[in-house]
Amino acid sequence: xxxxxxxxxxxxxxxxxxxxxxxxxxxxxxxxxxxxxxxxxxxxxxxxxxxxxxxxxxxxxxxxxxxxxxxxxxxxxxxxxxxxxxxxxxxxxxxxxxxxxxxxxxxxxxxxxxxxxxxxxxxxxxxxxxxxxxxxxxxxxxxxxxxxxxxxxxxxxxxxxxxxxxxxxxxxxxxxxxxxxxxxxxxxxxxxxxxxxxxxxxxxxxxxxxxxxxxxxxxxxxxxxxxxxxxxxxxxxxxxxxxxxxxxxxxxxxxxxxxxxxxxxxxxxxxxxxxxxxxxxxxxxxxxxxxxxxxxxxxxxxxxxxxxxxxxxxxxxxxxxxxxxxxxxxxx
Ligand code: ATP
Ligand code: FE
Numbered sequence: 001x002x003x004x005x006x007x008x009x010x011x012x013x014x015x016x017x018x019x020x021x022x023x024x025x026x027x028x029x030x031x032x033x034x035x036x037x038x039x040x041x042x043x044x045x046x047x048x049x050x051x052x053x054x055x056x057x058x059x060x061x062x063x064x065x066x067x068x069x070x071x072x073x074x075x076x077x078x079x080x081x082x083x084x085x086x087x088x089x090x091x092x093x094x095x096x097x098x099x100x101x102x103x104x105x106x107x108x109x110x111x112x113x114x115x116x117x118x119x120x121x122x123x124x125x126x127x128x129x130x131x132x133x134x135x136x137x138x139x140x141x142x143x144x145x146x147x148x149x150x151x152x153x154x155x156x157x158x159x160x161x162x163x164x165x166x167x168x169x170x171x172x173x174x175x176x177x178x179x180x181x182x183x184x185x186x187x188x189x190x191x192x193x194x195x196x197x198x199x200x201x202x203x204x205x206x207x208x209x210x211x212x213x214x215x216x217x218x219x220x221x222x223x224x225x226x227x228x229x230x231x232x233x234x235x236x237x238x239x240x241x242x243x244x245x246x247x248x249x250x251x252x253x254x255x256x257x258x259x260x261x262x263x264x265x266x267x268x269x270x271x272x273x274x275x276x277x278x279x280x281x282x283x284x285x286x287x288x289x290x291x292x293x294x295x296x297x298x299x300x301x302x303x304x305x306x307x308x309x310x311x312x313x314x315x316x317x318x319x320x321x322x323x324x325x326x327x328x329x330x331x332x
Contacts, residue, residue, distance in 0.1 A: 001019075001020065001072040001073055001311065001314045002017070002018075002019050002020075002066065002070055002071050002072045002073075003017070003018045003019075003071065003072060003073050003074070003075055003105070003307050003310045003311055003314065004016075004017055004057070004060070004061070004066075004068070004071050004073075004074050004075070004096075004307075005017075005018065005074075005075040005076070005107070005303040005304070005306040005307035005310055006053070006057070006074070006075070006076040006077065006089045006092060006093050006303060006306065007076075007077050007089065007109075007112075007301055007302060007303040007305075007306045008049045008053065008076075008077060008081075008085050008086060008088050008089030008090075008092075009077045009079070009080070009081025009082065009085055009086055009089075009109045009301065010040060010045065010081055010082055010085060010135070010136070010301060011030070011031045011034055011040045011045050011048070011085070011301075012028050012029065012030050012031065012300070012301040012302070013028070013029045013031070013048070013049050013052035013053055013056050013089075014026070014027060014028040014029070014056065014301060014302050014303035014304075014306075015027050015053075015056045015057040015059070015060035015061075015303050016060055016302065016303035016304040016306065016307045017060050017061060017063075017064035017066050017307070018304070018307035018308065018310070018311055019064075019066075020311075021118075021308070021311050023119055023304050023307065023308075024063070024064035024065075024066065025059075025060045025061075025062075025063035025064040026060070026297065026298075026302055026303060026304040027056050027059045027060045027063065027303075028056075028297075028300075028301070028302055028303075029052040029055075029056050031044075031045060031048040031052075033048060034175070035174065035175055037175075038169060038175045039165075039175060040082070042082045042083075042084050042085070043084065045082060045084065045085045046082075046084030046085055046087070046088055049085055049088040049089065050088055053088060053089070053092050054092075057092075057096075060303070068096075068100060069100065071100065071102055072102065072103075072314070073097075073102055073103045073104070073105050073310065073314055073319075074093045074096055074097040074100075074102050074103075074104055074105065075093075075104075075105035075106075075107050075306050075307055075309070075310025075313070076089050076090050076092075076093035076094075076104070076105070076106065076107065076306070077089055077090075077107055077108075077109045077112070077306055078090065078106040078107060078108065078109075078320075078324065078326055078327055078330055079108065079109060079326055079327035079328055079329065079330030080108075080109055080110065080136070080137075080327070080328055080329055080330045081109055081136075081326075081328060082328065083326060083328045086326035086327075086328060087326055089326075090106075090324070090325070090326045094322055094324070097322075098322060103319045103320075104319060104320040104321065104322075104324065105309075105310040105313045105314060105318070105319060105320065106320040106324050107306045107309045107310055107313070108309070108330055108332060109301075109306075109330070110132060110137060110139065110332050111149060111309055111332060112305040112306045112308070112309040113132050113134060113137075113267045113268050113299075113305060114130050114132060114141060114143055114149065114265070114267050115146060115305060115308045115309045115312065116267060116294045116298040116299065116302075116304070116305035116308065117130075117265055117267070117292055117294055118146075118308050118312075119294065119298050119304055119305065119308050120294070120295060120298070122292065123292070124143075124263045124265050124290075124292045125263060126143060126144055126145050127142060127143060127144045127145075127261060127263075128143050128261060128263035128264065128265055128292070129141070129142060129143070129252070129255060129256050129259060129261040129263065129264050129265065130143050130264075130265040130266070130267055131248060131252050131264070131265070131266055131267070132267040132268045133159070133160040133161065133248065133266070133267070133268045133269075133270035133271060133276075134159060134160075134161050134267075134268030134269050134270060135159060135161035135162065135165070135176070135268075135269060136159050136161070136162070137154070137155070137159050137268065138154060138155040138159045138160045138205050138207075138248075139151050139153070139154045139155075139332070140152050140153035140154065140203050140251060140252065140255050141332070142259060142261070143265075146309070146312035146316075147312065147313075147316055147318075149332055151332055152202075152203050152255060152259070153202060153203025153204050153205065153251055153255060154204060154205065155204065155205040155206065155207060156200060156204050156205070156206050157206050157207060157208040158206075158207040158208050158211065159207070160205070160207065160244055160247075160248060160270045161176075161178055161268070161269055161270045162207065163207035163210055163211060163244055164176075164177055164178035164181055164182075164240075164241075164244065164270065164273075165177045165178055166211050167181070167210065167211055167214050167240045168180055168181045168237075170211075170214055170215055170218060171218075171229055171233065171236060171237065172229065178269070178270065178272075178273065179272070181237045181240065181241060182237075182241065182272075182273050182274055182275065184233055184234050184237040184238075185234065185237040185238040185240075185241040185242075185275055186234075186238075186274065186275075187234040187238075188233075188234030188235040188236070188237050188238025188239070189234075189235045189238055189239070190238040190239055190241065190242035190275075191239070191242065192232075192235040192236075192238070192239050193217070193235065193236060193239035193240075194239070194243075195210050195213050195214060195217075195239060195240060195243040196209045196210060196213055196243070197243060197246050197247050197250065198210055198247045199246075199247050199250045199251050203251045203254065203255045204251075205247055205248070205251060207244070207247070210240070210243055210244070210247075214236075214240060238275075241273070241275045242275070244276075245273075245275055245276050245279050248276065249279055249280065249283055252264065252280075252283075253283065253287065256287065256289065257287075262287075262288060262289050262290060263289070263290050263292070264280075264284065264289045264290070264291050264292070265291075265292040265293070266280060266291070266292070266293045267294065267299065268299060269299055269300040269301075271293050271294070271296075271299045272296050272299055272300070277293060280293075
């Protein structure tokens, strides 16, 4: 099938075209307005989606050399995400589908982050274990098929991406802090400062303790030396990153062991973290795992992963109708 996909769950407006599982185009407009506020402002995100959506869809169709009348279905992100952002994408998809008389495919955004692994080779074989680490989620998922997924562990408070961004903010780094912290950490000593590892009973994660611990530690140190952060920035970044990676990999390792899964996949924007990638590759050698990490373009929010999920749903005959509405808290 020829599918047009729309992604608008947070602050990226994206459209993609996929033909029989092959990606033909993937256009992403990232919103810059949020930088000055140090976080995503929902109302501004919705308005930016309204401005970007039509040009982004037109560009995706143009690059794919596809006429809208040739499409077989329209896929869109139903949730989870920001309600206002989801509304813009879903209203567009529904209107488009109605006007052209095409079926609708309502896609779960977290499922799409996982199925991003099927856009390009090498692709994992089922069943596999996926660690999804994004700005809003941290999930350990047993993936049995494109349609059968089970969350066996997740964060009980902040997401891994949030942990990066919030601690980076405490260090005075620009938003989003994750990539900045990653870069600075490369020059630092990861064992210089010790912070609490948030591995919970079972396979759950907790990152709010790390944030609080960094906050109090910095407060205490800057009382003695007001330049403490500047003088120790690389070591602070490396130590915080090390703690987050330790937390993630400890649970991943136990889960893979207990579930007897040797194919391990990473999904979501935090998969871009160089320390996490290296540590995971090292662990994979020790554990005899085969590791899968999608290209960065398909790790952060993008419509190609929505198209891929829509493709699987099309094959399974899972269509929606005009009564569908966005669900900000949609479960996997
Ligand atoms: P969700 O899918 O849960 O709604 P999201 O899609 O908005 O969240 P992503 O776009 O997948 O989140 O990822 C964004 C997060 O990834 C941000 O928190 C960002 O700081 C983090 N991130 C991106 N690159 C890096 C990096 N190199 N190191 C650490 N974190 C990073
Ligand atoms: Fe996302």
